[in-house]
Amino acid sequence: MSMKKKEDHWSIDRRTFLKATGAGIAGAALGAFPFDSFTLDEAMAAAAQAGETVIPTFCAMCGPAANCGVYAFAKNGRFIKVAGMKESPANEGSLCPKGQASPQWVYSRERLKYPLKRVGKKGEGKFQRIAWDEAIGIIADTLKRQKEKYGPESLALLSPARRTYSDYLYRFLIAHGSPNYGHSGICVMQRSFAFMYTLGDWPRIVDYGKSDVLLIWGKQPIYSGPAQEGVRAFVNAKARGSKIIAIKPTVEPDVGLADEWVPIRPGTDAALALAMLHVVVNENLIDQAFVEQWCYGYDQLKEHVQKYSPAWAEKITGVPSEQITQVARIYATTKQAGIDTGNGLEHTPSSNDAFRAIAILIAVTGHLDRPGGNLLGPAPNKMPRPKSVHLMERYTQEWVDKLVYPEFPKPFQPFVEGTSSAYYGLFDSVLSEKPYPIRTIIAPGSQALVSTRGPKRVVEALKKLEFYVVVDVARTADMPYADIVIPTATPYETGHPFEIRGNWIMARNKVIEPLGDYKSIYEFLCDLGVKMGYGADFWGGSMEVSMNDQLKPFGMTIDDLRKHPTGIQYEPTPRTYEKYESTFKRKSPRISGAPFLPQAKVAIYNTSFKEAGFSPLPEWKEPPESITGTPELTMKYPLILSDYHTSKVFTASWQRDVPYLREILPYPTLHIHPDTASERGIKTGDWVRVESPHGRIKVKAELYPGIRPDTVMMLHGWWQGCKELGFKDFPLLDGGANVNIMYSVDPAKAFDPLVTAMASQTLVQVKKA
Amino acid sequence: MERRREMSTEYGFSFAKEKCIQCFGCEVACKSWREGEFGVRWRRVYNIWQGRYPKVKNLSASVSCMHCAEPPCAKACPVQAIQKRAEDGIVIVDTGKCIGCKACLKVCAFGAPQFGANGKMQKCDMCFNQADLSREFPPCIETCPTKALQFGKMDQKEKIALEQDIQRLMAL
Numbered sequence: 001m002s003m004k005k006k007e008d009h010w011s012i013d014r015r016t017f018l019k020a021t022g023a024g025i026a027g028a029a030l031g032a033f034p035f036d037s038f039t040l041d042e043a044m045a046a047a048a049q050a051g052e053t054v055i056p057t058f059c060a061m062c063g064p065a066a067n068c069g070v071y072a073f074a075k076n077g078r079f080i081k082v083a084g085m086k087e088s089p090a091n092e093g094s095l096c097p098k099g100q101a102s103p104q105w106v107y108s109r110e111r112l113k114y115p116l117k118r119v120g121k122k123g124e125g126k127f128q129r130i131a132w133d134e135a136i137g138i139i140a141d142t143l144k145r146q147k148e149k150y151g152p153e154s155l156a157l158l159s160p161a162r163r164t165y166s167d168y169l170y171r172f173l174i175a176h177g178s179p180n181y182g183h184s185g186i187c188v189m190q191r192s193f194a195f196m197y198t199l200g201d202w203p204r205i206v207d208y209g210k211s212d213v214l215l216i217w218g219k220q221p222i223y224s225g226p227a228q229e230g231v232r233a234f235v236n237a238k239a240r241g242s243k244i245i246a247i248k249p250t251v252e253p254d255v256g257l258a259d260e261w262v263p264i265r266p267g268t269d270a271a272l273a274l275a276m277l278h279v280v281v282n283e284n285l286i287d288q289a290f291v292e293q294w295c296y297g298y299d300q301l302k303e304h305v306q307k308y309s310p311a312w313a314e315k316i317t318g319v320p321s322e323q324i325t326q327v328a329r330i331y332a333t334t335k336q337a338g339i340d341t342g343n344g345l346e347h348t349p350s351s352n353d354a355f356r357a358i359a360i361l362i363a364v365t366g367h368l369d370r371p372g373g374n375l376l377g378p379a380p381n382k383m384p385r386p387k388s389v390h391l392m393e394r395y396t397q398e399w400v401d402k403l404v405y406p407e408f409p410k411p412f413q414p415f416v417e418g419t420s421s422a423y424y425g426l427f428d429s430v431l432s433e434k435p436y437p438i439r440t441i442i443a444p445g446s447q448a449l450v451s452t453r454g455p456k457r458v459v460e461a462l463k464k465l466e467f468y469v470v471v472d473v474a475r476t477a478d479m480p481y482a483d484i485v486i487p488t489a490t491p492y493e494t495g496h497p498f499e500i501r502g503n504w505i506m507a508r509n510k511v512i513e514p515l516g517d518y519k520s521i522y523e524f525l526c527d528l529g530v531k532m533g534y535g536a537d538f539w540g541g542s543m544e545v546s547m548n549d550q551l552k553p554f555g556m557t558i559d560d561l562r563k564h565p566t567g568i569q570y571e572p573t574p575r576t577y578e579k580y581e582s583t584f585k586r587k588s589p590r591i592s593g594a595p596f597l598p599q600a601k602v603a604i605y606n607t608s609f610k611e612a613g614f615s616p617l618p619e620w621k622e623p624p625e626s627i628t629g630t631p632e633l634t635m636k637y638p639l640i641l642s643d644y645h646t647s648k649v650f651t652a653s654w655q656r657d658v659p660y661l662r663e664i665l666p667y668p669t670l671h672i673h674p675d676t677a678s679e680r681g682i683k684t685g686d687w688v689r690v691e692s693p694h695g696r697i698k699v700k701a702e703l704y705p706g707i708r709p710d711t712v713m714m715l716h717g718w719w720q721g722c723k724e725l726g727f728k729d730f731p732l733l734d735g736g737a738n739v740n741i742m743y744s745v746d747p748a749k750a751f752d753p754l755v756t757a758m759a760s761q762t763l764v765q766v767k768k769a
Numbered sequence: 770m771e772r773r774r775e776m777s778t779e780y781g782f783s784f785a786k787e788k789c790i791q792c793f794g795c796e797v798a799c800k801s802w803r804e805g806e807f808g809v810r811w812r813r814v815y816n817i818w819q820g821r822y823p824k825v826k827n828l829s830a831s832v833s834c835m836h837c838a839e840p841p842c843a844k845a846c847p848v849q850a851i852q853k854r855a856e857d858g859i860v861i862v863d864t865g866k867c868i869g870c871k872a873c874l875k876v877c878a879f880g881a882p883q884f885g886a887n888g889k890m891q892k893c894d895m896c897f898n899q900a901d902l903s904r905e906f907p908p909c910i911e912t913c914p915t916k917a918l919q920f921g922k923m924d925q926k927e928k929i930a931l932e933q934d935i936q937r938l939m940a941l
Contacts, residue, residue, distance in 0.1 A: 035802070035896065035899065035900045035905050035906060035907060035908050035911055036798055036802055036907075036908030036911040036912050037908075037911035037912060081801065081802065082801075083908075083911075084911065084912060091914065093911065094794065094911075094912050094913060094914035095794055095798065095912045095914075096792050096793075096794045096914070097792065097793040097794050097796065097797035097798075099794075100794065100797040100798050100800075100801040100802075100912065101797055101801060103801075222790045222791070222792060226790060226792035226794065226914055227792070227794065227912075227914040228914075231790055231792075231914055231915065232914065232915060234790075235788050235790065235915045238787065239787070239788075251825050251826065251827055252827075253789075253790050253791035253792075253816075253827065253829055254790070255826070255827070256791075256826050256827035256828055256829065257787065257790070261823065261824075261825065261826075263822070263823050648791065648792065648793055649793060649797075659807060660797050660800050660801060661797070663807060663808070664793055664796070664797070673822065675822075705818045705820070705821065705822060705825050706818065706822075706825040706826075706827055707822075708822070709822060724807070725807060
């Protein structure tokens with residue numbers, strides 16, 4: 001293969017290079033054979049040179065959607081390396097550390113190699129190996145028997161973090177006849193629910209390319225997809241001179257790149273948002289025309305927010321009232337300004353209030369679906385829409401009424417992903433048996449003991465639960481309580497389905513054969529579906545038939561798609577703005593089909609919520625334990641504890657067993673302000689004991705200047721050891737590092753009444769261990 | 770002061786701190802492609818604090834080896850195991866000669882010398898054996914999502930300026 005002769009493009013002239021450490025080189029990667037970042041031709045040439053095979057596919061190391069394009073290299077059937085795919089619009093050839101570490105994850109000693117059947121007591125973790133078909137048979141027999149005796153609603157499925165297979169999980173539940181999809185009450189739905197019922201849609205895309213002011217609010221724009229478009233947009237906005245204001249309790253690299261830090265107490269974002277509305281309303285910083293034409297309830301809002309002054313909010317949020325006022329003013333008065341909200345606002349009883357207030361703020365200041373603001377709808381393009389795998393059309397009111405613990409109130413079910421019960425609520429119903437007990441829970445790609453608040457109650461529920469099926473690629477924290485364990489293939493061992501990201505569709509291609517006696521999660525659902533008699537809904541058990549069915553609107557089969565190794569990118573079309581008329585008329589997915597917005601206007605005053613018995617305007621609610629809510633606790637527990645949703649090298653509660661990643665963050669680490677630490681004689685590296693009214697953990701301290709002195713924070717999801725590095729598992733309950741045991745699960749205090757978000761804030765004391 | 774060698778071109782890394790998102794992609798790309806040993810970090814990503822609460826910022830730095838214009842490690846090595854290549858300025862260690870005394874580590878401002886299970890010094894070598902640097906970039910460069918980390922040819926003066934820049938950054 002001939003090598004292109006290159007000129008010395010990268011011998012950059014001196015002035016440009018010296019500016020590099022200041023202003024940065026606008027450098028395109030040049031060169032015929034770049035190492036670790038390839039085009040298809042380059043990847044194939046590199047593989048040929050090394051005697052390897054190369055497969056274009058998607059990285060598998062994070063979510064929610066299919067993600068970065070990669071070239072996966074294998075030699076003699078062993079997966080050895082990953083390089084970034086230049087053709088991918090998501091990552092444009094770059095990769096984050098997780099992607100680079102992919103082979104280590106695939107070959108982890110924690111991988112499950114064959115199906116297991118429990119032989120000891122629940123919790124003992126004693127299993128015997130069984131064959132795949134036998135495992136399917138046992139599950140099917142149990143489900144058939146329980147369906148007959150208790151009704152299909154006795155089956156619940158836990159929601160993993162959203163993936164392409166989520167809709168296939170829903171499909172199985174619907175084919176079975178159960179509404180109980182246990183959604184986590186942890187992410188995204190909390191946000192989208194509040195936005196949609198206020199604005200008709202969730203304006204999740206912020207126009208970074210044009211924003212002059214950006215509020216990054218409870219969001220981590222870097223860790224959620226470090227190699228992806230969002231990061232480039234963020235860095236480019238900064239380079240363009242956008243003023244970036246980061247609203248969050250601690251300084252992470254995104255705050256380092258921002259212009260201003262608003263150090264807010266965890267769980268108090270609703271108070272901040274309400275105070276910002278107070279400023280906007282009282283100083284009349286509104287888009288008068290928009291409010292008059294497109295808003296319902298502005299007068300009620302004006303009255304309502306009087307009590308939420310910046311001085312009031314300062315006491316609760318810890319943010320100086322002057323800063324609150326300034327941020328409100330700069331946002332409201334800058335024509336092109338956007339608010340990017342994240343998961344940080346989703347774990348508290350005032351979660352829906354915070355998002356509603358922010359939605360209202362975006363609307364009344366005239367930033368909705370305008371250049372530089374929060375945009376409605378995805379970036380349009382000419383791609384056809386594939387046929388959905390979901391069977392949403394089968395939902396009935398009867399099904400909704402059977403939800404064992406609705407994630408959103410029944411009048412608002414189903415929501416956009418389908419009907420859902422709160423994830424934690426499923427376990428609660430096992431214990432309370434109200435309104436009825438769930439009899440089987442299937443846990444695909446999810447570990448309840450680590451991922452939800454209330455692990456102590458989850459353990460009790462798992463001991464009592466009749467039948468628990470864990471479906472995963474590697475050992476999970478819940479496994480000792482499983483009756484059947486189904487191993488599944490990683491996406492690198494899976495050649496289906498296709499994936500879509502924006503205007504790009506590509507087939508998922510298998511890199512290596514499965515390492516044991518297992519199949520993909522898709523095939524598990526197909527096999528189980530067929531065995532249960534739902535074959536007609538599961539394409540006779542064939543993923544190929546399924547994919548071809550889904551691709552019909554594209555006029556091609558999956559084999560046709562595979563002929564485009566790096567997929568197909570459809571032409572983008574120009575975005576339109578101010579799509580108020582159509583958006584505000586959108587029908588909601590609930591059984592009644594009623595529109596999100598009864599007045600076809602922004603629901604500042606929300607009559608839908610009022611009719612259902614909830615507050616029509618956003619309000620402030622305290623977390624179960626907080627400095628201002630429960631001051632009597634602060635003598636014993638003076639500090640606020642909360643946790644991070646994302647991190648630089650791990651996705652959620654997995655990957656702690658991947659050595660290259662674990663080396664970078666080896667220990668569960670508590671971020672603590674140096675002054676707070678020195679008061680307690682604590683230095684970086686000391687093990688410390690953190691105690692709340694509900695539990696205690698032991699973690700390593702890191703003195704962290706970029707944190708509120710009254711707050712400590714750590715990453716959730718610490719349980720698993722790493723055999724290669726000699727790290728053992730941590731205990732799951734008291735004395736371990738599982739932050740989720742620290743929070744209240746009091747039904748009267750810990751839940752957002754509307755979106756069942758569970759608080760991840762509490763009060764703690766920290767001492768040297 | 771020693772008379773400087775005549776100006777020559779050599780390879781070097783440059784780093785734009787206002788683009789670095791501290792993702793650690795470069796650090797793990799290096800380990801993954803060069804099959805790095807646990808506990809050894811040829812490339813290291815640093816978090817650097819500035820200011821006092823509430824006016825706190827952090828900066829990021831990605832440093833491997835600066836392949837200095839005048840490498841102090843080469844001077845300090847008692848057995849001349851470290852050499853700067855004339856053809857491209859890359860500083861490499863001959864592990865056969867290395868006695869593991871760590872004198873190089875003491876004088877390096879960047880933490881470049883690493884010591885693994887065998888006690889011999891190892892460090893970034895710009896992937897000169899793996900890549901044709903006239904046409905290719907090392908994996909740390911290629912993987913960077915924001916192109917904060919760059920690679921190219923420069924003269925000695927530019928190299929020295931870069932060394933000082935990174936030293937200042939790390940001293941913060």
